[in-house]
Amino acid sequence: MTQSTTTASAATPPLDLTDRLAGLAAGSATHALRHQREKVATATEGSYRALFDPALPGLSLAERFAVALHAARRTPSAALAAHYLARLRETGLDHAAIAAIEAGNVETVADARLRAMLVFTRKLIEKPVEGDRDALHALPAAGLSTPEVVTLAQLIAFLSYQVRLVAGLRALDGAVEGDALEPGAPQAGIDRAGETLRINGFTSEVLDWKAWLDVVPVERATPEQIAVLEESHPKAKVSDYYLFLVHQPEILRQRSAAFNAIMYAPGGMARAERELASTVVSCINGCVYCASVHAQRFEQLAKRNDVIAQVFGNPREAGTTAREVAIARFSVALTEHPDRIGAASLAALRQAGLSDAEILDGIHAIAIFAWANRLMLNLGEPVFGAGA
Numbered sequence: 001m002t003q004s005t006t007t008a009s010a011a012t013p014p015l016d017l018t019d020r021l022a023g024l025a026a027g028s029a030t031h032a033l034r035h036q037r038e039k040v041a042t043a044t045e046g047s048y049r050a051l052f053d054p055a056l057p058g059l060s061l062a063e064r065f066a067v068a069l070h071a072a073r074r075t076p077s078a079a080l081a082a083h084y085l086a087r088l089r090e091t092g093l094d095h096a097a098i099a100a101i102e103a104g105n106v107e108t109v110a111d112a113r114l115r116a117m118l119v120f121t122r123k124l125i126e127k128p129v130e131g132d133r134d135a136l137h138a139l140p141a142a143g144l145s146t147p148e149v150v151t152l153a154q155l156i157a158f159l160s161y162q163v164r165l166v167a168g169l170r171a172l173d174g175a176v177e178g179d180a181l182e183p184g185a186p187q188a189g190i191d192r193a194g195e196t197l198r199i200n201g202f203t204s205e206v207l208d209w210k211a212w213l214d215v216v217p218v219e220r221a222t223p224e225q226i227a228v229l230e231e232s233h234p235k236a237k238v239s240d241y242y243l244f245l246v247h248q249p250e251i252l253r254q255r256s257a258a259f260n261a262i263m264y265a266p267g268g269m270a271r272a273e274r275e276l277a278s279t280v281v282s283c284i285n286g287c288v289y290c291a292s293v294h295a296q297r298f299e300q301l302a303k304r305n306d307v308i309a310q311v312f313g314n315p316r317e318a319g320t321t322a323r324e325v326a327i328a329r330f331s332v333a334l335t336e337h338p339d340r341i342g343a344a345s346l347a348a349l350r351q352a353g354l355s356d357a358e359i360l361d362g363i364h365a366i367a368i369f370a371w372a373n374r375l376m377l378n379l380g381e382p383v384f385g386a387g388a
Helices: 003-013 016-020 027-049 061-074 079-092 095-103 114-125 133-141 146-170 225-234 239-243 249-264 271-284 288-302 308-313 322-336 343-351 354-381
Strands: 208-211 381-382
Touching: 003 308, 016 027, 027 146, 027 249, 061 079, 061 095, 061 114, 061 146, 061 288, 079 095, 079 146, 095 288, 114 133, 114 354, 133 308, 133 354, 146 239, 146 249, 146 322, 146 343, 146 354, 208 239, 225 239, 225 249, 239 249, 239 354, 239 381, 249 271, 249 308, 249 354, 271 288, 271 308, 271 322, 271 354, 288 308, 288 354, 322 343, 322 354, 343 354, 354 381
Parallel strands: none
Antiparallel strands: 208 381
């Protein structure tokens, strides 16, 4: 009996924070499904722990939990808000500040530094495309160092991922009914494979990206920073994006692990379909750089770009097949209204032939681009002509 109990315990991962927020029971079908992508689960938990590590220098725990509560209230997510409110109260932040965050009146927070962070948070949560250079530069003006800005940006972006992941898991578990999504009709597309698309400000051309604050010069990077850059991406040492985020190496390490496990894991949803979902999310959020990169990857994998042209034209009506239509519409819904996602929201995906394992991969891809888009939009800008 002891041996079988031990074996069963080893086979069922213990509940982590995401499991608890999503209301998953250990060993349930949804819990087991989620932990088939154990690398994603581990990196998600690792990201939370890195971002809220008491030993992380810079932003205080009170500041980090205040930002988390504000993000959860503005999204909104009742489950995340309850968690972060409890954690914030443990920090001893004054009652007036907590009350202001709860009421959404962050402009009345007395501490100017915290107030600047909360105003930035609201902008990134509600309309990330408005988090421009001026919005970012308001943070150093309020006294934040570049590593503190990186922590704040990663935190807000992670929370955007976390809330959509939890909403998707609750839908898979049947915990909430949610809004039903219209299945829609596929549209014939014109394949222009090999041709650069330029539609509505989006493009499939190769772009570069330039940070708005100081990056870490490779020659001055610490051994830990070098190791994280090498783990993250083959071109990380020449990328402003990675050289900026590596100001906080452990947070970048966990974020890169999550991204790579989500986008490149074998099996489940076809990689081209993950790229399609990513491109839809990027267009909805207005991230020209991310849309470009993942439009290219879709074409490389699918050997066509007809549906990408549709996404650039109108992501809400895109799709040359029933599967593509369902994926695009769910990507829009989970991006814009995670609080309305539930079991009914998955019906069109299932009707189009997606399994629950494929749907989970789609949820992961949509959620990780809530994270990726906010970093790309709010820390720098695309540079055109990189492929010339």
